Amino acid sequence: MTLLHFWGPADPSWSSSISATPKTCSTDCLTEPPRPQTSPSAFSVRSSTRGSGTVPSGLQKQPKKDLSRILRTESAIRGIEKKANSSKYSRLWPKAVLEALDEAIRDNRHDSTLKIFGLLRKQHWYKPRCQTYTKLLMMLGKCRQPQQASLLFELMLSEGLTPTLDVYTALVSAYGQSGLIDEAFSTVESMKSVSDCRPDVYTYSILISCCIRFHHFEQIDRILAEMSYLGIECSSVTYNTVIDGYGKAGMFEQMERSLMDMIDSGSCLPDIFTFNSVVSAYGRSRHINDMERWYEEFQLMGIRPDIITFNILIRSYGRSGMYEKMASVLDYMEKRFFSPTVATYNIITDAYGKAGDLGKMDDYFKKMKHQGIKPTSVTYCSLVNAYSKVGLVSKVDSILRQVSNSDVKLDTAFFNCVISAYGKAGEVEKMSNMFQMMKERKCWPDNITYATLIQAYTAQGMTEAVRDLEAKVIATKERSVKRTLLFCPHYIDLQYLMSAQPFFCMSFLKPCLLLSFEQAQG
Secondary structure, eight states: OOOOOOOOOOOOOOOOOOOSSOOOOOSOGGGSOOOOOSOOGGGOOOOOOTTTTOOOSSSOOOOOOOHHHHHHHHHHHHHHHHHHTOSSOOSOOHHHHHHHHHHHHHTTOHHHHHHHHHHHHHSTTOOOOHHHHHHHHHHHHHTTOHHHHHHHHHHHHHTTOOOOHHHHHHHHHHHHTTTOHHHHHHHHHHHHTSTTOOOOHHHHHHHHHHHHHTTOGGGHHHHHHHHHHTTOOOOHHHHHHHHHHHHHTTOHHHHHHHHHHHHHHSSSOOOHHHHHHHHHHHHHTTOHHHHHHHHHHHHHTTOOOOHHHHHHHHHHHHHTTOHHHHHHHHHHHHHTTOOOOHHHHHHHHHHHHHHTOHHHHHHHHHHHHHTTOOOOHHHHHHHHHHHHHTTOHHHHHHHHHHHHTSOOOOOHHHHHHHHHHHHHHTOHHHHHHHHHHHHHTTOOOOHHHHHHHHHHHHHTTOHHHHHHHHHHHHHSOHHHHHHHHHHSTTSSOHHHHHHHOHHHHHHHHHHHHHHHHHHHHO
């Protein structure tokens, strides 16, 4: 396999924010800004998982704000929220209100955003703007608040605003991202009857993305046929969304057909996102020959691999137990001046850890630190899981000492790994201490945490402790349960948890399983 040493193109950017400068405008749609032409983050086609610690898919966020600005922002939002609960504040400084609203939208705080927006509407200088409603609807979509989005749309109509194409598209996104596909289609149908609001390629791309996300693959051809009938050409984002969706679902025939359609279109040629999607799809399914074949094909098209491509190759070889090829990719990267990232090393340490090759895992972990790359919580999770698998509890103790002497940001998944390791080893006291430390670090326990503790306490005959924890789990919000299963299933051995408390585990995992089943069945 011939590897190239050229960097791929940089990611496009797409952002939306409310101006901090107070503006007043009429409801005339001509005052609206032009629609964004670059691809939104929802359609960036990159493959990554929490477990491997790969670079997050999609557009990269702006660098984190410094602590002082974060504190100022938090204080400002809290201050505005307090005023929002009172009816006497109608002459506030516009800049303060608009900045607080902008920050709340940026951080996807839907409760705070709606309170601040309510305060904004009370101001004597307030005039409704379609652009503001568009951003609010997009935020509510990201927060899975379709009912609030629907009410907000009705409020907009009551204020005398005529919805723009952007507003309708944001509403489609709000419904679609929550799995309300019928409502999303209904909104698109409504758009067709409104002058100047007929759906465009951006609207249809969002609809396609939502259908793929909730496994409504039968709708894809229907949408593409409708676009063709209306004379709307697919964009690169549209093709990449379809290709990535089919690839992640293992629908390789449809994926390759869509890729051929993209090439035949002549106007939208494959790019680095297409490259990574196809290679990742085959690699994820352990179809190594197909992965390598398409790797060569894309190079013949003149598309050069980037660091994400190499990370995909390393992960794919690791999953397939092809450790020599995995190491050769890393060697090639270093010889061609591709600097391995923290994601690269996380993938390698996880692969060797799962294979039980602790020597290689430790070597790459040391190499990672020697090169000045700081380990993350994901790195330490892989190490803890590997040591726990072979019963080396003393190594877990060593990891904790390293973590305590570093500034690594720990998360709930890390503590779950350590608690699970101590639980399997019967170290109940250490496990309890980690549970306490977890709360001190403000890493709130989830249902995996409680299930692990209950399994260990049950094995020790500590029935009273089991009853207390069961009561806490019952009080845990359903939202936390869903998040646990959907985002953290690969850190803890669920089969191990089920062995001691099958009925109890199923009682709180059932809502998550039903949610996943409903999404899979559509």
